[in-house]
Amino acid sequence: MADSIRVLLGKIGLDGHDRGIRMVAAWLRDAGMEVIYLGTHHTAERLARAASEEDVDVIGLSFQGADHIPLCQQMLEQMKAMGLQDRLLVVGGNIPRADIPELKRMGVDAVFPSGTPMSKSVSYIMENARRKRNKGAK
Amino acid sequence: MTTQQIKSRYFQRALRKETWSGIPVRAVYTPEETKDIDYAHSIGNPGEYPYKRGIYGDMYRGRLWSQRQITGCPTPRLTNERLRYLLSHGESAINIIGDQPTQIGIDSDHPWAVGSVGRVGVPVNTMDDMRQILDGIPLGQVSTMLTLVTPIAVPSYLLLAEEQGVAPNDLRMTSPMVPPVLGAPVCMYGGREWWFDMAKRQMKEFIDKLEYFTKKYPKVYVANFNAYNIRETGVGAVEEVAWIFANAFEALKLITERGVDIDVVAPKVSFTFSVMIDIFEEVAKFRAARVVWARTLKEKFGAKDPRSLALKYHVNTGGIIMERQQATINVIRAAYAALAAVLGGTQSLQVASYDEPIAIPTEEAATLAVRTQQILAHETGAASVADPLGGSYYVESLTQQLEEKIQQILNTIEEKGGMTAAIRSGYIDREMETAWFRYQKEVETKQRIVVGVNEYTIPEEEDADVAVYLSKVDFALVQQHIEDLKQFKQRRDKTKVRKALEDLLRATENEDPDICEYEKECCKAGCTTGEMAGVKRMGVGLPYDPLGVLQYPFD
Numbered sequence: 160m161a162d163s164i165r166v167l168l169g170k171i172g173l174d175g176h177d178r179g180i181r182m183v184a185a186w187l188r189d190a191g192m193e194v195i196y197l198g199t200h201h202t203a204e205r206l207a208r209a210a211s212e213e214d215v216d217v218i219g220l221s222f223q224g225a226d227h228i229p230l231c232q233q234m235l236e237q238m239k240a241m242g243l244q245d246r247l248l249v250v251g252g253n254i255p256r257a258d259i260p261e262l263k264r265m266g267v268d269a270v271f272p273s274g275t276p277m278s279k280s281v282s283y284i285m286e287n288a289r290r291k292r293n294k295g296a297k
Numbered sequence: 298m299t300t301q302q303i304k305s306r307y308f309q310r311a312l313r314k315e316t317w318s319g320i321p322v323r324a325v326y327t328p329e330e331t332k333d334i335d336y337a338h339s340i341g342n343p344g345e346y347p348y349k350r351g352i353y354g355d356m357y358r359g360r361l362w363s364q365r366q367i368t369g370c371p372t373p374r375l376t377n378e379r380l381r382y383l384l385s386h387g388e389s390a391i392n393i394i395g396d397q398p399t400q401i402g403i404d405s406d407h408p409w410a411v412g413s414v415g416r417v418g419v420p421v422n423t424m425d426d427m428r429q430i431l432d433g434i435p436l437g438q439v440s441t442m443l444t445l446v447t448p449i450a451v452p453s454y455l456l457l458a459e460e461q462g463v464a465p466n467d468l469r470m471t472s473p474m475v476p477p478v479l480g481a482p483v484c485m486y487g488g489r490e491w492w493f494d495m496a497k498r499q500m501k502e503f504i505d506k507l508e509y510f511t512k513k514y515p516k517v518y519v520a521n522f523n524a525y526n527i528r529e530t531g532v533g534a535v536e537e538v539a540w541i542f543a544n545a546f547e548a549l550k551l552i553t554e555r556g557v558d559i560d561v562v563a564p565k566v567s568f569t570f571s572v573m574i575d576i577f578e579e580v581a582k583f584r585a586a587r588v589v590w591a592r593t594l595k596e597k598f599g600a601k602d603p604r605s606l607a608l609k610y611h612v613n614t615g616g617i618i619m620e621r622q623q624a625t626i627n628v629i630r631a632a633y634a635a636l637a638a639v640l641g642g643t644q645s646l647q648v649a650s651y652d653e654p655i656a657i658p659t660e661e662a663a664t665l666a667v668r669t670q671q672i673l674a675h676e677t678g679a680a681s682v683a684d685p686l687g688g689s690y691y692v693e694s695l696t697q698q699l700e701e702k703i704q705q706i707l708n709t710i711e712e713k714g715g716m717t718a719a720i721r722s723g724y725i726d727r728e729m730e731t732a733w734f735r736y737q738k739e740v741e742t743k744q745r746i747v748v749g750v751n752e753y754t755i756p757e758e759e760d761a762d763v764a765v766y767l768s769k770v771d772f773a774l775v776q777q778h779i780e781d782l783k784q785f786k787q788r789r790d791k792t793k794v795r796k797a798l799e800d801l802l803r804a805t806e807n808e809d810p811d812i813c814e815y816e817k818e819c820c821k822a823g824c825t826t827g828e829m830a831g832v833k834r835m836g837v838g839l840p841y842d843p844l845g846v847l848q849y850p851f852d
Contacts, residue, residue, distance in 0.1 A: 178733060
């Protein structure tokens with residue numbers, strides 16, 4: 160596929176810390192991806208709907224409010240309800256290391272806790288953006 | 298480790314030729330750089346205009362800075378235990394922060410609160426929650442900062458002090474009651490239209506509260522402007538000061554235009570700054586900030602009272618300098634930042650705990666932070682002499698430079714029509730985005746060395762696990778707190794609640810200058826954070842629920 164990777168970024172729940180996710184948006188754009196950043200204070204349902212309408216390959220969420228487990232659960236449920244299980248779900252933010260296995264078990268594809276080099280997150284998304292979608296298509 | 302590596306380590310050089318914020322600096326400073334700075338006119342003694350060297354003549358010999366760690370545990374009870382623990386280990390003042398639902402003005406049982414109750418602060422729904430938080434703490438003796446932006450916090454605090462028999466004159470408290478955009482711009486409000494609207498509409502209430510507190514509670518500072526949030530976005534020292542001053546000046550202009558004497562308002566204004574790890578730049582920043590403040594207040598606002606001219610502030614050591622990798626070394630970063638704050642002459646200090654990039658602090662991490670303050674106060678000698686870096690060729694020269702740069706940005710913002718206009722135009726946002734992008738680029742390309750992050754790294758699996766406070770908390774206690782709230786709402790006298798809320802609504806609509814009295818009545822009647830915040834929103838023509846889910850329950 161030659162067309163650029165489409166990424167939807169946004170924050171769900173009450174946390175308004177947006178420096179991290181806006182920085183990610185800038186770096187992904189810099190890497191040539193098409194980024195739709197929806198801002199803060201969304202419901203999982205609203206983000207999943209937008210992801211579906213925009214037909215994105217990747218959904219990225221960011222958490223600084225220690226509410227990542229219940230909110231990722233909500234997001235995964237909404238993605239399932241809208242048939243988006245083949246999209247890549249990546250999560251960043253202040254996430255204790257001990258919570259990462261739990262998030263992955265739930266179905267989050269990758270977790271980039273704060274302090275992760277941007278180049279690492281960007282190349283992961285680059286390489287894996289359509290992995291699940293392509294698998295589904297075959 | 299190769300021979301070559303060891304050899305190159307020996308010949309390592311200081312690579313950075315600019316300050317943390319990116320201001321170029323020379324290898325050496327001499328009297329040449331300071332020869333035009335006149336001591337009497339531009340510097341002056343500590344305690345004297347323009348207060349470059351500090352706002353008190355004897356500085357910390359008169360009184361040490363307040364040592365207050367920001368505290369907010371998952372329930373009011375746990376928060377009270379932590380506060381008492383810190384006080385018993387020598388903390389000299391307290392600082393309480395709410396969880397996300399509380400800060401946004403909704404109750405713990407709101408549908409959007411799921412998963413965030415008690416996660417990054419304490420849930421405060423009712424006056425009883427405040428009672429539990431402050432249980433056993435003598436409010437006449439302690440100095441309190443309420444980083445609790447809920448309409449229930451301050452009035453409950455006043456009532457509880459009354460219950461303890463504390464005279465209003467003895468109450469020492471600071472709270473950021475400044476309308477949102479003006480008080481804590483950009484960060485967390487995302488330039489949303491309704492925040493601008495809210496700020497405009499709340500201005501009268503803010504002025505009324507200023508007057509109310511000035512008259513009734515002379516040591517309560519309700520106008521705390523938050524620059525910490527600005528700096529935490531990754532912008533430089535100059536922007537931090539210039540942007541928050543632009544906010545404060547805009548608020549002061551609006552207030553004085555309404556006929557309030559500047560010397561009534563200005564002594565009530567205080568700030569919360571951040572402090573990063575570049576010691577000399579931070580010292581220069583605080584010195585420059587005091588001068589810009591004093592000169593502007595005197596020359597532009599015509600203030601005469603020395604209390605108006607003296608810049609008072611609290612400092613939080615920076616959160617963004619704290620790194621997840623090898624997290625224990627954050628203790629050292631926070632200590633250097635704290636040293637900078639004290640050398641810069643702060644009145645109050647919070648030292649971030651080393652686990653800040655992971656979660657709210659464990660007791661052990663919080664204790665280390667308090668001990669950091671105590672070592673600084675009693676062992677380092679930093680507190681013995683006022684403005685110990687004054688007269689340094691480098692620091693004086695850098696102070697002068699920062700002063701000029703702050704003034705330049707203030708002029709730019711003024712040309713744009715003030716801070717609200719500057720935020721609206723997207724200027725502030727663009728500056729922020731450029732700054733943090735540049736910062737991250739510098740880290741990724743090693744133009745900026747961050748120990749443990751891009752140099753002196755260790756494999757992730759070898760990095761020791763840091764204890765996570767939240768993982769040790771029994772969240773059944775939080776669930777119980779939510780259940781208790783639901784039961785409380787059923788149990789309370791609904792007629793009384795309804796009347797108190799309706800009175801508050803009318804008082805807000807009528808812009809009643811004694812709004813605080815109505816808020817107190819609400820607290821006594823058993824109204825909640827969400828209800829009080831809700832009717833206050835309704836009073837200025839906004840929906841009851843900021844998230845658009847709930848309706849006013851008493852219609």
